[in-house]
Amino acid sequence: MLGWFHRLGSPKMFFGMSQSWPKTFGLLSFLLLVLGTVWGLLFAPLDYQQGHSVRIMYVHVPAAAVAQSCYLFMAISGAVFLIWNIKLADWAAKSMAPIGASLAFLVLITGAIWGKPTWGTWWVWDARLTSTLVLLLLYLGIIALRNALEEKGNDGRPCAILALVGLVNLPIIKYSVDWWFTLHQPASFTLTEKPKMPPEMWIPLLIMAAGYYLFVFSVWTSRIRNEIVSRERKTAWARAWAGSP
Amino acid sequence: MKFGVMKPHRRQRLVVILFLLITVGGGVTFMLIALNENINLFYSTEQILSGAAPKNKPIKAGGMVLEGSVERSPQNLEVRFLISDMQGHSVPIIYTGILPDLFREGQGVVTEGMLEDSGNFRASRVLAKHDENYMPPEIADMLEEKHVQNKSWSEIP
Numbered sequence: 001m002l003g004w005f006h007r008l009g010s011p012k013m014f015f016g017m018s019q020s021w022p023k024t025f026g027l028l029s030f031l032l033l034v035l036g037t038v039w040g041l042l043f044a045p046l047d048y049q050q051g052h053s054v055r056i057m058y059v060h061v062p063a064a065a066v067a068q069s070c071y072l073f074m075a076i077s078g079a080v081f082l083i084w085n086i087k088l089a090d091w092a093a094k095s096m097a098p099i100g101a102s103l104a105f106l107v108l109i110t111g112a113i114w115g116k117p118t119w120g121t122w123w124v125w126d127a128r129l130t131s132t133l134v135l136l137l138l139y140l141g142i143i144a145l146r147n148a149l150e151e152k153g154n155d156g157r158p159c160a161i162l163a164l165v166g167l168v169n170l171p172i173i174k175y176s177v178d179w180w181f182t183l184h185q186p187a188s189f190t191l192t193e194k195p196k197m198p199p200e201m202w203i204p205l206l207i208m209a210a211g212y213y214l215f216v217f218s219v220w221t222s223r224i225r226n227e228i229v230s231r232e233r234k235t236a237w238a239r240a241w242a243g244s245p
Numbered sequence: 246m247k248f249g250v251m252k253p254h255r256r257q258r259l260v261v262i263l264f265l266l267i268t269v270g271g272g273v274t275f276m277l278i279a280l281n282e283n284i285n286l287f288y289s290t291e292q293i294l295s296g297a298a299p300k301n302k303p304i305k306a307g308g309m310v311l312e313g314s315v316e317r318s319p320q321n322l323e324v325r326f327l328i329s330d331m332q333g334h335s336v337p338i339i340y341t342g343i344l345p346d347l348f349r350e351g352q353g354v355v356t357e358g359m360l361e362d363s364g365n366f367r368a369s370r371v372l373a374k375h376d377e378n379y380m381p382p383e384i385a386d387m388l389e390e391k392h393v394q395n396k397s398w399s400e401i402p
Contacts, residue, residue: 048385049347050375057379083258119372120345124355126286164265168273179277181285181307183355188377197379 009086011228012237022222025214032211039204053117054201060110062209063103064132066216068170070100071135074142075167078160088224090156091231093163094146095223099216101139107132119183127176128184131169138166287355290334293366300360307355307374311335315350328354340368347373 007013040058047054074096080089111129112122123129142159149155177186188196195202232238251259277284287307288298298304308328314335315326322341329335338356348354353374358367380388 045381045383048380048382049352050379054379079259079262082262083255118345118347118375120347120370121372124286124372127284161265164262165269167266168270172273172277179284180281181287181289183286183372183374185375185377188379196377198381198384200381201379 009084009088011088011091011232012235014088015225015228015232015241018221018225022218022225024218025221026218029211029214029218032207032214036204036208036211040208044204045198045200050118053114056110056114057201058205058208060107060114061205062212063106063110065209066212067100067103067107067135068173069213070096070103070216071139071163071166071170074100075160075163078163081156082160082164087156087231088228090160091224091227092220093160094155095220095227097139097143097146099219099223101136101143103212103216104132104136104139108136121183124183126182126184127180128173128182131173131176134169135166135173138162138169142166290328290330290336291332293336293360294334298360300362303357303359305355305357306336306338306360306366306368307353308334308336309353310348310350312350326350328356336366337364338366338368338371340371342369342371344371345373347375 036058041055044055044058046052074093077089077093077096080086081093108129111132115124116122142162145162146155146159149158176182177184189202229238229242233242287305290306290308292298293306298306306328308330311327311329315324317324322343324340324344326338326340327335328338338358340356340358348371353376355372355374356366356368357370357372360366
């Protein structure tokens, strides 16, 4: 049971295993994103109230889901690092932070662009929007903390603890629209009910979401591989891989 | 992964992390409960009618625009309408200006302005609230013809 866990935790093993991942998953995500974008932006129906601005959903909603998933991944990696002291888990968290931050930024920007024609405002301080801004600030805080401590080499623990503390924000983002009066609408998708939109809309949305997840996975593997090589550059296997004597 | 096989110092770290999550989670929960009223973006019509909302102070009020309540002034951009929580609490809104595209009867809105002593709410800004239902226009027309009250894709047989 613990065997695969330790194997996955070995930088060398992970590096060997993930050789083809960035390209394979990058290509898959590219295909899905092209399909989803063309479908969503050109062929999916308009909304009876929002008109064409509904199409921002195909960029905004997956970005929101993935930005939160990235945070969850980062916090779990941080916990694994704290408990088992697996360095690779720390590098996994480090590699994910800028990806999640970019997506959180994308959510806020696309949300503002949608909000202006739909609501009549770019921004309101409602619970959903504010907690999403907090998500972006948490990402930026964790990145800044790491940059500040990295030279001393003791950046892993404080970043993991900050990520774990910030985990409390995720349920707040998710349930903000149910707990308080917000301008943002509640979820159109729940586990228990039928989607509150027709399949012509949610199928391309689902394709976009799959494309986003694979894109993140591809970028993340490429980043963590880079991190592994740069940290292990003095080991025999890394030198052999790079072809240096 | 069984906890039994974990080394004691690792189990201890796991416990510390769980403790951290529970205390932070608990602390934030109490904080949010304490702040509950202030986190709401707007006052409901029920709160306004019951006097929970302050008068002559900039606040936000939210509700559904009642069907048939919108009156436009023939001379200027003044609009009067009622917003309601659909449970019998309605507040009159007076607004002068351009309404957002999504403003219509039966639509949720959030208005910014002041509650006057007369009980009218003088709005300086009206925001349209979008709901979670998305539909193509043809289906909306079809529902309109059938006079379906609560329009939602999931309720179409």
